[in-house]
Amino acid sequence: MNTQTRTSKQITGLYLDVRKDFPIFHHNPQLVYLDSAATTQKPQVIIDAETNFLESRYATVHRSFYDLALQATEMYEATREAVRKFMNAASSQEIIFTPSVTEALNLVAWIENQRIDEGDEIILCTSEHHSNILPWQRIAEKTGATLMWLELDESQEFPLEDLRNKISSRTKVVTAAHISHVLGFISPLQEIIQVAHSVGAHVVVDAAQSTSRLPLNVASLNADFVVCSGHKTYGPFGTAWLYGKYEHLEHASPLIVGGGTIQHVTRGSVEWNTVPLRFEAGTPNVSGVIALKETLTYLEHLTWASIINHEKYLVDYALRTLSSIPELRMFGPASSRNRSSIFSFNLTVQGHHIHSHDISSILNDHNIAIRGGHHCSLPLMQALHVTELARASCGIYSTSSDIDRLANALRATAELFS
Amino acid sequence: MDLYREQILEHYRHPLNWGLVQRADIERHGYNPLCGDEVTIQLQINNGMITEVRFEGKGCAVSVAAASLLSEMIQKKSIATIQRLGVVDINLMLGLNLPPARISCGLLALKTVQAALPS
Numbered sequence: 001m002n003t004q005t006r007t008s009k010q011i012t013g014l015y016l017d018v019r020k021d022f023p024i025f026h027h028n029p030q031l032v033y034l035d036s037a038a039t040t041q042k043p044q045v046i047i048d049a050e051t052n053f054l055e056s057r058y059a060t061v062h063r064s065f066y067d068l069a070l071q072a073t074e075m076y077e078a079t080r081e082a083v084r085k086f087m088n089a090a091s092s093q094e095i096i097f098t099p100s101v102t103e104a105l106n107l108v109a110w111i112e113n114q115r116i117d118e119g120d121e122i123i124l125c126t127s128e129h130h131s132n133i134l135p136w137q138r139i140a141e142k143t144g145a146t147l148m149w150l151e152l153d154e155s156q157e158f159p160l161e162d163l164r165n166k167i168s169s170r171t172k173v174v175t176a177a178h179i180s181h182v183l184g185f186i187s188p189l190q191e192i193i194q195v196a197h198s199v200g201a202h203v204v205v206d207a208a209q210s211t212s213r214l215p216l217n218v219a220s221l222n223a224d225f226v227v228c229s230g231h232k233t234y235g236p237f238g239t240a241w242l243y244g245k246y247e248h249l250e251h252a253s254p255l256i257v258g259g260g261t262i263q264h265v266t267r268g269s270v271e272w273n274t275v276p277l278r279f280e281a282g283t284p285n286v287s288g289v290i291a292l293k294e295t296l297t298y299l300e301h302l303t304w305a306s307i308i309n310h311e312k313y314l315v316d317y318a319l320r321t322l323s324s325i326p327e328l329r330m331f332g333p334a335s336s337r338n339r340s341s342i343f344s345f346n347l348t349v350q351g352h353h354i355h356s357h358d359i360s361s362i363l364n365d366h367n368i369a370i371r372g373g374h375h376c377s378l379p380l381m382q383a384l385h386v387t388e389l390a391r392a393s394c395g396i397y398s399t400s401s402d403i404d405r406l407a408n409a410l411r412a413t414a415e416l417f418s
Numbered sequence: 419m420d421l422y423r424e425q426i427l428e429h430y431r432h433p434l435n436w437g438l439v440q441r442a443d444i445e446r447h448g449y450n451p452l453c454g455d456e457v458t459i460q461l462q463i464n465n466g467m468i469t470e471v472r473f474e475g476k477g478c479a480v481s482v483a484a485a486s487l488l489s490e491m492i493q494k495k496s497i498a499t500i501q502r503l504g505v506v507d508i509n510l511m512l513g514l515n516l517p518p519a520r521i522s523c524g525l526l527a528l529k530t531v532q533a534a535l536p537s
Contacts, residue, residue: 355478357453357523373453387454416427417479 015310016302019397023047032368032402036395037181037209037342040234043298050236050291061286062260062277076286079293080276086296087226087243088217094249096242096276097289101208102131103256104227104242107279108204109135110255111225111248112173118144120172123201125150125159126383127180130376132206136175145172152383157333158187163195171201178210182375182391183332184342186214189221197222202248208232212395213311213340215304218243234396235295236288242279249275256281307396314341317400318392321407327354327414331389341394344375346386347410349417356390359413366409425513430479433486435471442472448530450522455481459489459530468492468500473527480512480520485527487511497535503528 019025021043024033033041053075059068061076077092084092098104116122122136126149140147148171150162158176167174174196176187189205196203202224207216212233218226225248230239253272254261258281264271272278299307315336322328327347333339347354356372363370371391374381381387392406438445442460449456455477462470471489475482491511492500508524509515516524 357478
């Protein structure tokens with residue numbers, strides 16, 4: 001690439017121009033939506049896909065033999081195949097749909113429980129989300145295993161050195177968020193997997209924040225488990241999936257049991273269904289999963305190159321713009337090199353800390369949506385010696401003018417409290 | 419919805435009855451785990467009535483302002499009266515309707531006082 005001249009895209013940051021695809025902005029033209037890490041807005045095509053199914057193709061799956069039901073089942077399974085391709089998994093049997101990443105993580109912990117004994121170790125970072133802490137805490141309690149915590153250093157990047165120090169022959173599981181939902185750092189997955197596999201430990205990747213931001217090639221990563229979010233990836237609420245290597249799933253029993261999970265049941269016995277249906281109890285979010293296929297198609301049309309360039313542009317722009325506010329302290333890596341468009345910060349005005357709930361409320365008056373609080377990460381708050389933080393996070397529809405409006409509103413907030 | 423009108427900010431910057439003393443009839447700590455607001459309240463009681471209130475707290479503007487306004491409001495009130503106060507009274511006291519997400523901030527001081535007093 002010619003580094004002398006910059007393309008107009010690089011100047012304006014318009015690698016992506018998709019706001020028009022999202023009806024929320026027609027209905028709320030003043031809205032500056034900076035809470036994409038909590039959930040993402042929906043493109044019209046995804047809303048249409050779900051509505052279309054509900055209006056003209058509605059039926060349940062895997063149960064009945066009339067045309068509508070057979071077609072619905074085909075469409076549901078077509079999403080499974082689309083997800084397989086999206087992740088470059090070897091087989092669609094390795095894709096399990098769950099209602100959420102939280103439930104997928106509970107399932108993985110349940111599956112791994114089988115191979116964890118007293119004295120074994122589970123490694124996780126202090127920056128993890130409660131959904132990627134509590135299931136392991138419970139497993140450790142039940143089995144007598146120990147949780148080993150990776151500590152952050154001043155760089156506030158993924159603590160790879162600490163992982164190298166703490167990995168041992170007793171480590172059974174290493175779990176890590178691909179992108180931190182508070183600090184925004186991008187974890188070096190290849191190195192993490194290499195370190196873990198060197199002692200025979202399994203790696204569980206929490207890709208809730210990265211499903212929408214970075215491609216995940218499970219074949220080249222040789223990942224054991226990856227959990228992905230639908231609703232944080234411009235897809236419907238109640239859609240998520242677990243990728244697991246077939247050999248890890250083959251002999252595992254499901255966490256949630258009931259209809260759909262079995263081949264045979266008698267009063268005293270059960271024979272589990274095949275993989276992956278064994279792990280999909282009950283009637284699933286059929287319309288959501290079917291719309292999810294359109295979500296993946298929509299992202300593929302945008303291309304990963306554009307999505308990644310758009311992210312990089314916004315990260316650079318935001319770090320520069322927000323660092324010009326003297327009252328603002330930014331958390332996470334200082335450089336855009338290995339961070340995503342998730343920005344947690346606090347404001348201190350004349351020595352006085354401004355609570356993120358106050359910041360959120362005042363920004364709401366400016367039509368700006370951010371998040372404030374402990375972000376389901378109390379161990380991280382404790383490690384950072386804070387109680388709560390404000391967080392702004394971008395999506396594919398976010399622009400540099402969103403960042404400008406955020407900065408102006410933050411300056412106004414500081415003004416209000418001085 | 420003008421939550422941050424001057425009154426709230428003024429009480430946040432210069433809260434009334436701020437600062438704990440050596441001895442008090444009753445002292446109680448209150449905490450909102452969800453957001454980290456906390457408050458410590460000291461009360462002097464005479465003949466079933468609050469005669470003095472002191473407090474210190476750390477938290478959002480709404481929680482501190484509510485504690486400040488409350489510390490004035492409950493003086494010379496009976497324990498029975500205070501135990502009957504609720505969110506409606508806090509809204510009247512603040513001069514606005516707390517949005518659902520901020521109710522726990524506005525109520526923290528009141529709940530702490532009510533927990534400290536005999537029922």
